[in-house]
Amino acid sequence: xxxxxxxxxVARGLKALRGRRLVGVFVHDGRDCLLTPxxxxxxxxxxxxxxxxxxxxxxxxxxxxxxxxxxxxLHLGMTGRLLRASAGxxxxxxxxxxxxxxxxxxxxxxxxRRFGAVQVLAGDELRQWLARLGPDALAISWTAFRARLQRRxxxxxxxxxxxxxxxxxxxxxxxxxxxxxxxxxxxACSLSAAERMRLWRSMRVVLRQxxxxxxxxxxxxxxxxxxxxxxxxxxxxxxxxxxxxxxxRTPLVRILLAGRGTVLCPRCQPEGG
DNA sequence: AAGATTACCTGAAGGC
DNA sequence: TGCCTTCAGGTAATCT
Numbered sequence: 001x002x003x004x005x006x007x008x009x010v011a012r013g014l015k016a017l018r019g020r021r022l023v024g025v026f027v028h029d030g031r032d033c034l035l036t037p038x039x040x041x042x043x044x045x046x047x048x049x050x051x052x053x054x055x056x057x058x059x060x061x062x063x064x065x066x067x068x069x070x071x072x073x074l075h076l077g078m079t080g081r082l083l084r085a086s087a088g089x090x091x092x093x094x095x096x097x098x099x100x101x102x103x104x105x106x107x108x109x110x111x112x113r114r115f116g117a118v119q120v121l122a123g124d125e126l127r128q129w130l131a132r133l134g135p136d137a138l139a140i141s142w143t144a145f146r147a148r149l150q151r152r153x154x155x156x157x158x159x160x161x162x163x164x165x166x167x168x169x170x171x172x173x174x175x176x177x178x179x180x181x182x183x184x185x186x187x188a189c190s191l192s193a194a195e196r197m198r199l200w201r202s203m204r205v206v207l208r209q210x211x212x213x214x215x216x217x218x219x220x221x222x223x224x225x226x227x228x229x230x231x232x233x234x235x236x237x238x239x240x241x242x243x244x245x246x247x248x249r250t251p252l253v254r255i256l257l258a259g260r261g262t263v264l265c266p267r268c269q270p271e272g273g
Numbered sequence: 274a275a276g277a278t279t280a281c282c283t284g285a286a287g288g289c
Numbered sequence: 290t291g292c293c294t295t296c297a298g299g300t301a302a303t304c305t
Contacts, residue, residue: 002299079283114281153275154276157276169299258277261297
């Protein structure tokens with residue numbers, strides 16, 4: 001599941017392609033993912049000028065001399081992949097889009113489960129579009145994070161809400177809460193200042209470690225060059241229900257929260273706080 | 274109206 | 290062996 005660390009890994013790979021010109025766009029099956037299908041043709045002839053990441057979104061800035069820059073925005077959803085390949089290489093199934101580069105290489109966007117999205121924005125539309133996203137989980141300050149938890153919703157639901165905080169998904173929400181010793185079902189506003197600080201710090205440590213290991217590959221995720229991440233070997237709770245807590249050996253418990261499977265240590269993350 | 278739940282999608286995995 | 294059901298989860302839409 002591409003979350004912040006996986007998207008960051010892809011973004012870093014894309015930065016090696018800065019300066020390359022986009023010479024062709026091919027749509028194979030973009031039924032749902034293409035939010036602005038008519039705009040894809042605008043991209044042709046432009047050069048990749050910059051690569052950004054906002055939460056789980058990738059932003060490719062495509063420049064063309066004096067004209068207004070365009071942004072190609074990509075979300076990998078749950079099973080989305082962005083792969084660099086030579087133009088003649090066999091096309092994997094569920095490839096929705098291909099972007100041909102002036103090097104003879106292609107960027108290929110595939111997504112079997114179709115939860116991803118692709119959008120093209122003019123430069124002056126970006127600010128408004130970004131307003132719907134909360135601050136990036138690695139960029140948010142401690143004071144801003146603390147303030148955003150002043151709500152009654154369960155803390156895990158807030159961590160997953162991209163309008164509150166952008167970048168966390170099911171894996172890193174569970175890992176961050178375990179590291180901070182906070183039960184995912186607790187009302188966010190019930191967390192003390194010390195607990196909020198632990199959570200902010202834990203989130204940052206988990207995400208940075210995950211980026212260092214080039215992301216978590218539990219199922220589909222691979223980077224731009226098809227390589228799996230390695231952080232799945234370092235997960236403490238996600239996917240470990242029934243196994244002993246790495247801190248206290250208590251068997252980990254799985255519950256349903258915010259419609260998501262949630263794994264926690266009942267001893268290290270007491271419900272009462 | 275904030276917070277909770279459901280729908281969307283499709284491959285993998287398990288049951289019988 | 291093969292068909293059926295269930296599960297996975299990011300996000301938007303829908304409920305309460």
